[in-house]
Amino acid sequence: MPALITASAVRTCFGTGADTFAALLAGRTGAGPLRDGGPGVPGVTTGYHLVDGGGSAFKASRLLTDVVAEAVRSAGLDPARERIAVLVGSGLGELSAVERWAVDGTDVPPRALDFEAAVRAALPGAAEVTTLSGACSAGGHALALAQDLVELGAADAVVAAAADTATRSMLAMIGRVSPVPASAVRPFDAGREGVLLGEGAAAVVVVPERRPSGRRPARPLxxxxxxxxxxxxxxxxxxxxxxxxxxxxxxxxxxxxxxxxxxxxxxxxxxxxxxxxxxxxxxxxxxxxxxxxxxxxxxxxxxxxxxxxxxxxxxxxxxxxxxxxxxxxxxxxxxxxxxxxxxxxxxxxxxxxxxxxxxxxxxxxxxxxxxxxx
The missing domain is CATH 3.40.47.10 (Thiolase/Chalcone synthase)
Structure with a gap:
């Protein structure tokens, strides 16, 4: 049964979804010198970093809070009147925080690693928050489960979200498989050099095509x-x-x-x-x-x-x-x-x-x- 997308929010190296789409239409690239890689990351010199930086500590959580808040606001969701579930997909989670703990002993509370606190900062009344891992298709799996939940009537609305930032472990992996450091990602090009990481987060709101009242949500995307x-x-x-x-x-x-x-x-x-x-x-x-x-x-x-x-x-x-x-x-x-x-x-x-x-x-x-x- 089809569902509706009623809001979408994004953060990439260009900024918001509107900023990103404008850059895409203009054929721009957000590639720049690698930041936050730290020592001991050979083979990678370039990344697609957020414009505002903001430091590396729990950056994925901060991005996630931003996009969930924007999507919820845009969709006009009201947790006092609706049962709203949130599904967060991630490939790496807050692995960067764990890496810092391994290096300098910085305390990392276990609950800070599953994104529930980040979501509830944006949507305190969420009925449930679930973090799932699905590698580089995690956001797609969150979207599939979101559609299942609204189709089965288990939620009135579902926020499907995802967030990831660069980690030393992932940078080291892509550096090891590239004979020379890639200068940019060149999809489907005969001279492509390999992949590079981009910081990003996104959230979409999924609702049933027909509400129990029989009314269709206003202005679906x-x-x-x-x-x-x-x-x-x-x-x-x-x-x-x-x-x-x-x-x-x-x-x-x-x-x-x-x-x-x-x-x-x-x-x-x-x-x-x-x-x-x-x-x-x-x-x-x-x-x-x-x-x-x-x-x-x-x-x-x-x-x-x-x-x-x-x-x-x-x-x-x-x-x-x-x-x-x-x-x-x-x-x-x-x-x-x-x-x-x-x-x-x-x-x-x-x-x-x-x-x-x-x-x-x-x-x-x-x-x-x-x-x-x-």
Whole structure:
């Protein structure tokens, strides 16, 4: 059963969702010198950092509080009258705080690691707050569960949120697999150098399409049709084309739609040696040619927040009728020769569904379908 998205809030290296979309349309990149990496992080010199900085202590929690507060305010939610659940997805959580404890012994209260306090700072009356981990598709999994909860009547509204920031552990990992430090993320480019981390958070409000009163919420941003999931565990880190395809087909089966109806795909597009060819093959296997864009060249890889950052961009594409180009894409990789990437400048949004891809380590995949509200 479709649900509605009634609010969306984002923080990236460019600022708000509106700031981010404007930067995407202009083809800008937020890549800059690495901050907060500390000593002993070889192979990484660049990151996609927040404009305001604000220090590294519990930065993910602060970002999360900001976006949840904005989304709740925009949607007009009232916890005194509605049962509101909050689901927070994250790939790394507050790992940076644990790393600091390991280095200098800074006290880290265990309850500070699950995001409940950060959420309740923005929404004190939340009925329940659940933190879940789903690697780089965590936000997509939170969105899927949010739709389940409103469909089953277990909540009147659900805030699906996600937040992640750079950690020394993750920086060290990406530095070890890159022969030279990447200067920027270049999704689907033949000369791509690898992934870089972006700080980010996002929150969306999901409500039933019809309230018990029979009234439709005012001014929904989009219809949330379905999210397809798969967890193929084919390899600890490498993506699996078949597993990605299963998540895509699951989304279409749940929505009762066909891939031929898709006008736009907001791709995962990590700019890595393995993800980009696999994502291209999975799209080509479904036998259609929608427009394809990707945002990580502009904002970096926001880890668990990536799926919901993609959703915010998709909602703005629906509102503006324009699709931003893939920042950093110059020469399309061989596997993407038949894929209709948006390059060089914005394109007009085709009619039809919008598909959002999010894939994580271990084959934890989430594919979401949206359409404009009727």
């Amino acid at each position: 989009a219809r949330l049709l379905a999210t397809g999931l798969s967890c193929d565990a084919a390899h600890p880190t490498a993506p699996d084309v078949a597993g990605i395809g299963r998540a895509m087909r699951d989304a279409f089966d749940r929505a009762g739609r066909r891939f031929a109806e898709v006008g736009l795909v907001v791709a995962h597009g990590t700019g890595t040696a393995l993800n980009d060819p696999a994502e291209c093959r999975a799209l080509r296997d479904l036998g259609c040619a929608p427009l394809v864009t990707a945002v990580k060249g502009a904002v970096g890889h926001t880890s668990g927040a990536a799926a919901l950052v993609n959703l915010d961009v998709a909602v703005r594409c629906l509102e503006e009728g324009a699709v931003p180009p893939v920042v950093g894409l110059r020469t399309v990789l061989d596997e993407g020769a038949d894929v209709r990437f948006v390059q060089d400048g914005p394109a007009a949004l085709p009619s039809g569904l919008v598909q959002l891809n999010a894939f994580g380590f271990g084959g934890v995949n989430a594919v979401t379908l949206l359409e404009a509200p009727s």
